[in-house]
Amino acid sequence: MKRLLTACVAALVAARLAAPVAARAHAQAIYGGDDRIDVYQTGNAQLRSLADSTVALFHSDDVATQGDEARLRTRIYGDSMQMCPQEPFFDQPVGAVCSGSLVAPDVIMTAGHCVLAADKCKDVKFVFGFAIKEKGQDATKIPAGDVYGCKEIIGGEQDYDGADWALVRLDRRVAGHAPLKLNLSGKIDKGAPVFAIGHPVGLPTKIAGGARVRDASNPAVFVANLDTYVHNSGSAVFSAETNLVEGILVRGARDFAFDPVGQCQFSIRCEDGDCQGEDVTRIAKVADTIPAAEHAARAVQLEPRIVAILAALEAGAHP
Numbered sequence: 001m002k003r004l005l006t007a008c009v010a011a012l013v014a015a016r017l018a019a020p021v022a023a024r025a026h027a028q029a030i031y032g033g034d035d036r037i038d039v040y041q042t043g044n045a046q047l048r049s050l051a052d053s054t055v056a057l058f059h060s061d062d063v064a065t066q067g068d069e070a071r072l073r074t075r076i077y078g079d080s081m082q083m084c085p086q087e088p089f090f091d092q093p094v095g096a097v098c099s100g101s102l103v104a105p106d107v108i109m110t111a112g113h114c115v116l117a118a119d120k121c122k123d124v125k126f127v128f129g130f131a132i133k134e135k136g137q138d139a140t141k142i143p144a145g146d147v148y149g150c151k152e153i154i155g156g157e158q159d160y161d162g163a164d165w166a167l168v169r170l171d172r173r174v175a176g177h178a179p180l181k182l183n184l185s186g187k188i189d190k191g192a193p194v195f196a197i198g199h200p201v202g203l204p205t206k207i208a209g210g211a212r213v214r215d216a217s218n219p220a221v222f223v224a225n226l227d228t229y230v231h232n233s234g235s236a237v238f239s240a241e242t243n244l245v246e247g248i249l250v251r252g253a254r255d256f257a258f259d260p261v262g263q264c265q266f267s268i269r270c271e272d273g274d275c276q277g278e279d280v281t282r283i284a285k286v287a288d289t290i291p292a293a294e295h296a297a298r299a300v301q302l303e304p305r306i307v308a309i310l311a312a313l314e315a316g317a318h319p
Contacts, residue, residue, distance in 0.1 A: 116158050148170040
Protein backbone atom coordinates (compact mmCIF):
# COMPACT_ATOMS: atom_id res chain seq x y z
CA MET A 1 0.00 0.00 0.00
CA LYS A 2 2.40 2.71 0.92
CA ARG A 3 5.61 3.50 -0.69
CA LEU A 4 8.55 2.31 1.32
CA LEU A 5 11.89 3.81 1.83
CA THR A 6 14.87 1.56 1.91
CA ALA A 7 15.68 0.45 5.44
CA CYS A 8 18.64 2.80 5.64
CA VAL A 9 16.75 5.86 4.48
CA ALA A 10 13.84 5.07 6.75
CA ALA A 11 16.13 4.77 9.74
CA LEU A 12 17.81 8.06 8.91
CA VAL A 13 14.54 9.90 8.56
CA ALA A 14 13.14 8.38 11.75
CA ALA A 15 16.18 9.48 13.68
CA ARG A 16 15.80 13.05 12.47
CA LEU A 17 12.11 13.40 13.15
CA ALA A 18 11.28 15.73 15.99
CA ALA A 19 7.69 14.48 16.15
CA PRO A 20 7.02 11.06 14.62
CA VAL A 21 3.92 10.66 12.50
CA ALA A 22 1.31 8.69 14.44
CA ALA A 23 0.29 5.34 13.00
CA ARG A 24 -3.31 5.04 11.85
CA ALA A 25 -5.35 2.03 12.93
CA HIS A 26 -6.95 1.72 9.51
CA ALA A 27 -4.12 3.03 7.34
CA GLN A 28 -2.70 1.15 4.41
CA ALA A 29 0.51 1.34 2.29
CA ILE A 30 2.46 0.88 -0.99
CA TYR A 31 4.29 -2.39 -1.73
CA GLY A 32 6.97 -2.50 -4.40
CA GLY A 33 5.98 -0.16 -7.24
CA ASP A 34 2.90 2.03 -6.93
CA ASP A 35 0.27 0.24 -9.02
CA ARG A 36 -2.58 2.71 -8.53
CA ILE A 37 -4.18 4.12 -11.68
CA ASP A 38 -7.14 6.34 -12.49
CA VAL A 39 -10.14 4.88 -14.29
CA TYR A 40 -9.27 6.71 -17.52
CA GLN A 41 -5.86 5.03 -17.55
CA THR A 42 -7.27 1.57 -18.24
CA GLY A 43 -8.81 0.47 -21.52
CA ASN A 44 -10.15 -2.68 -19.88
CA ALA A 45 -13.93 -2.49 -20.11
CA GLN A 46 -14.41 -4.99 -17.28
CA LEU A 47 -12.28 -2.97 -14.88
CA ARG A 48 -14.14 0.21 -15.79
CA SER A 49 -17.45 -1.59 -15.19
CA LEU A 50 -16.31 -2.84 -11.78
CA ALA A 51 -15.18 0.67 -10.83
CA ASP A 52 -18.60 1.97 -11.82
CA SER A 53 -20.15 -0.21 -9.10
CA THR A 54 -18.02 1.25 -6.31
CA VAL A 55 -18.82 4.25 -4.12
CA ALA A 56 -17.11 6.98 -2.16
CA LEU A 57 -18.42 7.74 1.31
CA PHE A 58 -18.65 11.49 1.98
CA HIS A 59 -19.82 13.41 5.02
CA SER A 60 -23.29 14.73 4.26
CA ASP A 61 -22.15 18.32 4.76
CA ASP A 62 -19.61 17.89 1.96
CA VAL A 63 -22.23 17.09 -0.67
CA ALA A 64 -24.34 19.95 -2.05
CA THR A 65 -27.12 19.19 -4.51
CA GLN A 66 -28.60 21.84 -6.77
CA GLY A 67 -31.02 20.71 -9.41
CA ASP A 68 -29.62 17.78 -11.36
CA GLU A 69 -26.04 18.31 -10.21
CA ALA A 70 -24.21 17.45 -7.00
CA ARG A 71 -20.99 19.17 -6.02
CA LEU A 72 -18.50 17.57 -3.67
CA ARG A 73 -16.57 19.73 -1.23
CA THR A 74 -12.94 18.69 -1.48
CA ARG A 75 -9.44 20.05 -1.06
CA ILE A 76 -6.24 19.52 -3.02
CA TYR A 77 -4.39 16.42 -1.86
CA GLY A 78 -0.82 17.69 -2.01
CA ASP A 79 -1.44 21.11 -0.49
CA SER A 80 -3.88 20.07 2.22
CA MET A 81 -1.73 17.19 3.48
CA GLN A 82 1.67 18.88 3.01
CA MET A 83 2.82 16.21 0.58
CA CYS A 84 6.17 16.27 -1.18
CA PRO A 85 5.92 17.56 -4.78
CA GLN A 86 6.78 14.21 -6.38
CA GLU A 87 3.81 12.47 -4.73
CA PRO A 88 1.47 10.89 -7.31
CA PHE A 89 -1.93 12.58 -7.71
CA PHE A 90 -0.60 15.69 -5.93
CA ASP A 91 -3.07 18.05 -7.66
CA GLN A 92 -6.16 15.86 -7.40
CA PRO A 93 -9.08 16.49 -4.99
CA VAL A 94 -9.57 14.55 -1.76
CA GLY A 95 -12.77 14.32 0.25
CA ALA A 96 -13.99 10.74 0.57
CA VAL A 97 -13.75 9.30 4.08
CA CYS A 98 -14.22 5.63 3.16
CA SER A 99 -14.92 3.39 0.18
CA GLY A 100 -17.63 0.85 -0.61
CA SER A 101 -19.27 -1.25 -3.29
CA LEU A 102 -22.74 -2.16 -4.53
CA VAL A 103 -23.67 -5.78 -3.75
CA ALA A 104 -27.45 -5.63 -4.21
CA PRO A 105 -29.78 -3.13 -5.92
CA ASP A 106 -30.06 -1.06 -2.73
CA VAL A 107 -27.20 -2.38 -0.57
CA ILE A 108 -23.65 -1.09 -0.10
CA MET A 109 -20.86 -3.18 1.43
CA THR A 110 -18.12 -1.34 3.32
CA ALA A 111 -15.92 -1.61 6.41
CA GLY A 112 -17.70 -1.68 9.74
CA HIS A 113 -15.59 1.09 11.25
CA CYS A 114 -16.82 3.42 8.48
CA VAL A 115 -20.49 3.37 9.48
CA LEU A 116 -21.26 1.30 12.59
CA ALA A 117 -20.77 4.00 15.24
CA ALA A 118 -23.96 5.57 16.59
CA ASP A 119 -25.58 7.85 14.00
CA LYS A 120 -22.50 7.58 11.76
CA CYS A 121 -24.37 6.07 8.83
CA LYS A 122 -26.97 8.84 8.80
CA ASP A 123 -24.18 11.40 8.37
CA VAL A 124 -22.84 9.68 5.24
CA LYS A 125 -23.67 10.07 1.56
CA PHE A 126 -22.83 7.21 -0.79
CA VAL A 127 -21.53 8.70 -4.02
CA PHE A 128 -21.12 6.91 -7.34
CA GLY A 129 -18.85 8.42 -9.96
CA PHE A 130 -16.25 10.26 -7.86
CA ALA A 131 -13.70 9.27 -10.48
CA ILE A 132 -11.62 10.61 -13.34
CA LYS A 133 -13.01 8.69 -16.29
CA GLU A 134 -11.55 11.04 -18.88
CA LYS A 135 -8.25 12.87 -18.54
CA GLY A 136 -8.80 16.37 -17.16
CA GLN A 137 -12.32 15.62 -15.92
CA ASP A 138 -13.62 17.51 -12.88
CA ALA A 139 -14.43 14.65 -10.49
CA THR A 140 -16.18 16.94 -8.00
CA LYS A 141 -19.27 17.45 -10.18
CA ILE A 142 -21.58 14.47 -10.58
CA PRO A 143 -25.25 13.82 -11.37
CA ALA A 144 -27.44 14.34 -8.32
CA GLY A 145 -29.00 10.95 -8.97
CA ASP A 146 -25.68 9.28 -8.14
CA VAL A 147 -25.87 10.42 -4.51
CA TYR A 148 -27.63 8.14 -2.01
CA GLY A 149 -28.38 8.24 1.71
CA CYS A 150 -28.38 5.61 4.45
CA LYS A 151 -31.73 4.03 5.30
CA GLU A 152 -30.50 1.40 7.76
CA ILE A 153 -27.64 -0.88 8.78
CA ILE A 154 -28.52 -4.43 7.78
CA GLY A 155 -25.62 -6.03 9.61
CA GLY A 156 -22.02 -5.57 10.55
CA GLU A 157 -19.04 -6.47 12.68
CA GLN A 158 -16.05 -4.51 13.95
CA ASP A 159 -13.22 -6.63 15.30
CA TYR A 160 -9.96 -4.72 15.14
CA ASP A 161 -8.03 -7.99 14.94
CA GLY A 162 -10.53 -9.83 12.73
CA ALA A 163 -13.56 -9.25 10.54
CA ASP A 164 -14.65 -5.66 9.94
CA TRP A 165 -17.67 -5.17 7.68
CA ALA A 166 -21.07 -3.55 7.26
CA LEU A 167 -24.01 -3.79 4.89
CA VAL A 168 -26.00 -0.59 4.42
CA ARG A 169 -29.44 -0.36 2.88
CA LEU A 170 -29.68 2.82 0.81
CA ASP A 171 -32.61 5.22 0.75
CA ARG A 172 -33.65 3.90 -2.68
CA ARG A 173 -32.67 1.37 -5.32
CA VAL A 174 -29.60 2.27 -7.36
CA ALA A 175 -30.09 3.20 -11.01
CA GLY A 176 -27.41 2.84 -13.66
CA HIS A 177 -24.95 0.72 -11.67
CA ALA A 178 -24.87 -3.08 -11.42
CA PRO A 179 -24.30 -5.08 -8.21
CA LEU A 180 -20.92 -6.78 -8.09
CA LYS A 181 -20.53 -10.55 -8.17
CA LEU A 182 -19.04 -12.25 -5.13
CA ASN A 183 -16.99 -15.36 -4.53
CA LEU A 184 -19.50 -16.93 -2.15
CA SER A 185 -17.28 -19.97 -1.60
CA GLY A 186 -15.10 -17.75 0.60
CA LYS A 187 -12.02 -19.69 -0.49
CA ILE A 188 -8.82 -17.97 -1.61
CA ASP A 189 -5.30 -19.34 -1.63
CA LYS A 190 -1.97 -17.84 -0.68
CA GLY A 191 -0.36 -16.38 -3.79
CA ALA A 192 -3.68 -15.67 -5.52
CA PRO A 193 -3.58 -12.42 -7.58
CA VAL A 194 -5.92 -9.67 -6.33
CA PHE A 195 -6.69 -6.00 -6.90
CA ALA A 196 -8.65 -3.29 -5.08
CA ILE A 197 -10.87 -0.44 -6.26
CA GLY A 198 -11.48 2.47 -3.92
CA HIS A 199 -10.48 5.90 -2.71
CA PRO A 200 -6.96 6.07 -1.22
CA VAL A 201 -6.56 9.14 0.99
CA GLY A 202 -10.04 10.18 -0.23
CA LEU A 203 -8.89 10.62 -3.86
CA PRO A 204 -11.08 9.89 -6.90
CA THR A 205 -11.42 6.18 -7.69
CA LYS A 206 -8.15 4.30 -8.05
CA ILE A 207 -7.63 0.77 -9.34
CA ALA A 208 -4.72 -0.89 -7.52
CA GLY A 209 -3.47 -4.11 -9.09
CA GLY A 210 -0.26 -6.11 -9.06
CA ALA A 211 -0.96 -7.65 -5.64
CA ARG A 212 -1.10 -11.18 -4.23
CA VAL A 213 -2.43 -12.87 -1.12
CA ARG A 214 0.41 -13.21 1.38
CA ASP A 215 -1.40 -15.07 4.16
CA ALA A 216 -4.68 -16.97 3.91
CA SER A 217 -4.51 -18.81 7.23
CA ASN A 218 -6.98 -16.66 9.18
CA PRO A 219 -10.64 -17.69 8.65
CA ALA A 220 -11.82 -14.09 9.12
CA VAL A 221 -9.30 -12.13 7.04
CA PHE A 222 -6.56 -12.67 4.50
CA VAL A 223 -3.49 -10.49 4.03
CA ALA A 224 -2.35 -9.05 0.69
CA ASN A 225 0.28 -6.58 -0.53
CA LEU A 226 -2.26 -4.16 -1.97
CA ASP A 227 -1.29 -0.54 -2.71
CA THR A 228 -3.93 1.11 -0.56
CA TYR A 229 -4.15 3.97 1.95
CA VAL A 230 -6.32 5.39 4.68
CA HIS A 231 -9.90 5.95 3.32
CA ASN A 232 -9.45 2.88 1.13
CA SER A 233 -11.22 1.18 4.02
CA GLY A 234 -14.33 -0.55 2.67
CA SER A 235 -12.86 -1.02 -0.82
CA ALA A 236 -13.85 -4.19 -2.64
CA VAL A 237 -10.92 -6.55 -3.20
CA PHE A 238 -11.27 -8.67 -6.33
CA SER A 239 -9.73 -11.83 -7.72
CA ALA A 240 -7.60 -10.88 -10.72
CA GLU A 241 -8.51 -14.23 -12.25
CA THR A 242 -12.33 -14.15 -11.97
CA ASN A 243 -13.18 -10.48 -11.16
CA LEU A 244 -15.32 -11.79 -8.29
CA VAL A 245 -15.20 -9.88 -4.99
CA GLU A 246 -13.06 -11.76 -2.47
CA GLY A 247 -13.29 -9.35 0.45
CA ILE A 248 -13.26 -5.87 1.95
CA LEU A 249 -10.09 -3.86 2.59
CA VAL A 250 -10.09 -2.88 6.28
CA ARG A 251 -6.63 -1.95 7.60
CA GLY A 252 -2.90 -2.03 6.92
CA ALA A 253 0.53 -0.50 7.42
CA ARG A 254 1.27 3.18 8.04
CA ASP A 255 0.89 5.49 5.04
CA PHE A 256 3.34 8.35 5.39
CA ALA A 257 6.62 9.53 6.82
CA PHE A 258 7.90 13.10 7.13
CA ASP A 259 10.89 14.54 5.31
CA PRO A 260 12.45 17.08 7.72
CA VAL A 261 14.58 18.59 4.95
CA GLY A 262 11.78 19.21 2.48
CA GLN A 263 9.24 19.72 5.29
CA CYS A 264 6.73 17.47 3.56
CA GLN A 265 5.14 14.04 3.80
CA PHE A 266 5.92 11.15 1.46
CA SER A 267 4.40 7.70 1.00
CA ILE A 268 6.18 4.86 2.75
CA ARG A 269 7.27 2.13 0.34
CA CYS A 270 7.57 -1.51 1.40
CA GLU A 271 9.08 -4.34 -0.56
CA ASP A 272 6.42 -6.77 -1.72
CA GLY A 273 7.13 -9.27 1.06
CA ASP A 274 7.79 -6.75 3.84
CA CYS A 275 5.71 -4.74 6.34
CA GLN A 276 2.53 -6.08 7.87
CA GLY A 277 0.48 -6.29 4.67
CA GLU A 278 -3.13 -5.22 4.22
CA ASP A 279 -5.97 -7.00 6.01
CA VAL A 280 -9.00 -7.98 3.93
CA THR A 281 -12.20 -9.25 5.55
CA ARG A 282 -13.24 -12.41 3.74
CA ILE A 283 -16.48 -12.18 1.77
CA ALA A 284 -17.67 -15.34 3.55
CA LYS A 285 -18.11 -13.25 6.73
CA VAL A 286 -20.62 -11.08 4.89
CA ALA A 287 -22.30 -13.36 2.36
CA ASP A 288 -24.90 -14.94 4.64
CA THR A 289 -26.32 -11.50 5.43
CA ILE A 290 -26.72 -10.41 1.81
CA PRO A 291 -29.73 -12.63 0.98
CA ALA A 292 -31.68 -10.97 3.81
CA ALA A 293 -31.09 -7.67 2.09
CA GLU A 294 -32.86 -9.10 -0.95
CA HIS A 295 -35.69 -10.70 1.02
CA ALA A 296 -34.19 -14.18 0.74
CA ALA A 297 -33.23 -13.77 -2.93
CA ARG A 298 -29.54 -14.12 -3.71
CA ALA A 299 -28.00 -10.67 -4.06
CA VAL A 300 -25.86 -11.57 -7.03
CA GLN A 301 -25.94 -14.31 -9.60
CA LEU A 302 -22.73 -16.26 -9.98
CA GLU A 303 -21.46 -17.41 -13.32
CA PRO A 304 -22.61 -20.97 -14.15
CA ARG A 305 -19.03 -22.26 -13.89
CA ILE A 306 -18.75 -20.93 -10.32
CA VAL A 307 -22.16 -22.35 -9.37
CA ALA A 308 -21.05 -25.77 -10.60
CA ILE A 309 -17.84 -25.59 -8.60
CA LEU A 310 -19.70 -24.61 -5.42
CA ALA A 311 -22.24 -27.39 -5.91
CA ALA A 312 -19.44 -29.90 -6.35
CA LEU A 313 -17.72 -28.69 -3.21
CA GLU A 314 -20.93 -28.98 -1.18
CA ALA A 315 -21.40 -32.54 -2.46
CA GLY A 316 -17.86 -33.42 -1.45
CA ALA A 317 -16.79 -33.91 -5.06
CA HIS A 318 -13.80 -32.44 -6.83
CA PRO A 319 -14.75 -30.33 -9.88
